Structure formats: structure tokens, C-alpha cells
Amino acid sequence: MTHAFRTTSRTESLRPISARDMRLAIGCTPAPIEQLEPWEAYEASQGHPLFGRYVYENEGKPVAVVALYRYEVAGQRFLWAKHGPVWLKEQSPEREAHLRSLLVREVRMKDSRIIFVRMHARYRAADTRELLSTITYDRTYVIDLRPRTPEAIAAAMPKDGRRGVKRAARVAAEAGCVLTEETGLSRQAFDEVYAVMVNTAERDGFRPHPSEVYWDMLRTLGPEHARLFVLRRDGAPHCWDLVTVAGRASVAYYGASSDESRTFRGAEALDWFVACTMAAEGKDTFDLMGADSARVPELYGVGRYKKRFAHHATEVDGAWDVPVHRAIYAGLVHARRARHLLRDRLGL
Numbered sequence: 001m002t003h004a005f006r007t008t009s010r011t012e013s014l015r016p017i018s019a020r021d022m023r024l025a026i027g028c029t030p031a032p033i034e035q036l037e038p039w040e041a042y043e044a045s046q047g048h049p050l051f052g053r054y055v056y057e058n059e060g061k062p063v064a065v066v067a068l069y070r071y072e073v074a075g076q077r078f079l080w081a082k083h084g085p086v087w088l089k090e091q092s093p094e095r096e097a098h099l100r101s102l103l104v105r106e107v108r109m110k111d112s113r114i115i116f117v118r119m120h121a122r123y124r125a126a127d128t129r130e131l132l133s134t135i136t137y138d139r140t141y142v143i144d145l146r147p148r149t150p151e152a153i154a155a156a157m158p159k160d161g162r163r164g165v166k167r168a169a170r171v172a173a174e175a176g177c178v179l180t181e182e183t184g185l186s187r188q189a190f191d192e193v194y195a196v197m198v199n200t201a202e203r204d205g206f207r208p209h210p211s212e213v214y215w216d217m218l219r220t221l222g223p224e225h226a227r228l229f230v231l232r233r234d235g236a237p238h239c240w241d242l243v244t245v246a247g248r249a250s251v252a253y254y255g256a257s258s259d260e261s262r263t264f265r266g267a268e269a270l271d272w273f274v275a276c277t278m279a280a281e282g283k284d285t286f287d288l289m290g291a292d293s294a295r296v297p298e299l300y301g302v303g304r305y306k307k308r309f310a311h312h313a314t315e316v317d318g319a320w321d322v323p324v325h326r327a328i329y330a331g332l333v334h335a336r337r338a339r340h341l342l343r344d345r346l347g348l
């Protein structure tokens with residue numbers, strides 16, 4: 001059933017739309033891959049079906065669009081609009097809050113079992129909460145590829161970044177490294193590449209996704225939207241980047257590097273190789289994805305490496321939880337705090 005929500009104090013309204021209409025509304029506006037139609041197949045492969053696509057409009061003209069997918073945490077259902085909404089007109093604090101209020105009303109009507117909505121916003125507000133799970137970022141570093149040639153792209157970087165990528169390329173070459181795109185590799189071959197992620201996780205202290213998560217991204221998005229670049233030495237993989245592509249923008253979505261690769265600057269050499277490859281193909285940007293946030297101090301170390309590639313950080317909208325059922329959401333927060341307190345006491 002097609003319906004639209006509007007409040008008496010504002011003229012904007014929210015209504016469901018088709019994938020085609022969302023695509024037409026976005027037009028030439030740069031949009032993250034997670035909010036575009038090809039992403040639906042990937043989410044479905046992970047057990048996250050589409051909840052719906054919506055347009056927030058004013059007098060029939062699109063102001064923002066958003067696609068949401070179904071998720072669960074601690075047995076409770078929520079929706080996630082990764083890197084959404086996509087704003088097509090002015091993004092004010094009032095509009096952000098109004099869109100959220102209309103969306104919460106829609107969710108309550110469509111599925112009363114949804115406890116909260118996770119979505120992105122520029123402005124903290126009374127209805128937004130820090131994330132119950134996972135982390136977010138609101139600064140990233142984006143390499144400008146519009147100069148096109150490696151020399152011109154490097155010249156636009158900070159001095160230490162310019163020197164760094166040239167040194168990394170030289171050291172990797174002297175170590176006998178081979179950097180290639182391996183997007184069409186077999187499932188068996190990918191398992192060998194995935195082992196580098198396991199090594200990365202052990203070194204850096206995080207839990208990697210199962211191999212299927214990365215493989216499904218390559219498989220469902222296809223070579224038009226998901227690419228794999230690998231650095232090998234003596235035939236063995238040491239670094240890899242899984243890169244997503246949407247329009248003229250590319251993003252280093254996942255990456256891994258072996259301990260040994262640090263001796264020949266493998267990760268930096270591969271990032272530079274990917275940037276130059278994307279530039280040669282006509283892409284305008286290469287986003288290193290997630291570099292800093294005052295909300296997530298743990299990202300500081302990651303950002304120190306990425307800031308060498310651009311003079312300034314690019315501000316992006318961070319993710320927030322928006323409760324639909326506040327009492328149940330508050331219970332989830334208290335349960336999470338209790339678990340963390342117990343782990344601290346047990347020294348886990």
C-alpha cells in the first residue's frame with residue numbers, strides 16, 4: 001500500500017518508493033553503494049532482507065532518500081540504513097529530525113517488532129543514541145584522483161604522503177612484490193587470500209568476518225561494483241584490498257596485510273596501486289574509509305596512516321541509533337552495560 005506521512009508543522013512528507021524511483025531521485029548525486037540497488041543482493045546473501053526504500057520530499061520534490069535493511073542484535077530486530085539517508089537538498093538539523101520522526105512512525109505502523117533504526121546524521125539530537133553495537137566514524141580521508149596521472153595525484157598529497165607512496169612502491173618492487181587485480185579469482189583461491197585477514201585480526205586484536213562475508217560481497221555486487229586487489233610475494237598473498245565502486249567513487253571497504261608485509265611497506269604500496277588504477281579508469285575519488293571520530297578514540301591510530309594521503313579530512317555523517325520502542329531499547333543498553341561490567345570483573 002502506498003502512503004505518505006506528513007506533520008502539521010512542516011511541509012515535507014515521507015513515502016515508500018521503488019528501486020527505479022529511488023534511482024531517478026538520486027540522479028547524478030553521488031551516493032554510497034550501500035544505498036544503491038545493487039547492495040540489496042549482498043544484504044540478502046547475509047540474511048538481511050530489504051525493509052523498504054523511502055523518499056522524503058517537499059511539494060513533490062525529493063529532499064532525501066533512504067534504503068533500510070532488517071537486522072537483529074541480542075534477539076531484537078532493528079533496521080539499518082548504512083550511510084543513509086542520501087540528501088539531495090539542504091540537510092538541516094530540523095529536516096534530519098523531521099525525517100527520523102516520520103520514519104519511526106512508518107516503522108511502527110509497518111512492523112511493531114522493530115526496536116530501533118540505525119541511520120546516519122550530521123547532527124546529534126534528542127532522539128539519537130550512541131550505537132548499541134559496532135563503531136562509527138565521521139571523518140575519512142579521500143584521495144583526489146582527478147589529476148589522473150600518478151605523478152599529479154602524488155603531487156597533490158601532503159609531503160610525507162607523497163614521499164611515502166613513492167618509497168612504498170619502490171621498496172615493494174625491490175622485494176619482488178607483484179600487485180594485480182584478482183577480482184575474478186575462484187572460491188578456493190580466495191580462501192588463500194582470506195588467510196591474510198585472519199593474520200591481520202590476530203595482530204590487531206579484532207574478530208574478522210567469516211570468509212563468506214567477503215566472498216559474497218564480491219559475488220553479489222559483481223565486478224562492476226566490487227573489486228579485489230592483491231599484493232603477492234613469491235606467489236603468496238601478503239596484502240589485499242576489497243574495493244567497492246559506485247559511479248565515479250571508489251572505497252577501500254576491507255583490507256588486510258600480513259606481518260611480513262610491513263618489512264616491504266606492502267599495505268601502502270597496494271593502496272597506492274589501487275588509487276592509480278582507479279584514476280586510470282576515470283574514477284574521481286578513492287575513499288580510505290573511516291579515519292577518525294571524537295566518539296571513537298580507537299580510530300586515531302588508523303587515521304594517522306590515512307591522513308598522509310590527503311591534506312584534509314572529509315567530514316561524513318556518523319551513525320546513530322534511533323529508538324522506536326524506547327523502553328525496550330533502554331533495556332538493551334542496560335543489558336550491554338551489565339555484560340561489559342561482568343567481563344571487566346572477570347578480567348575477560
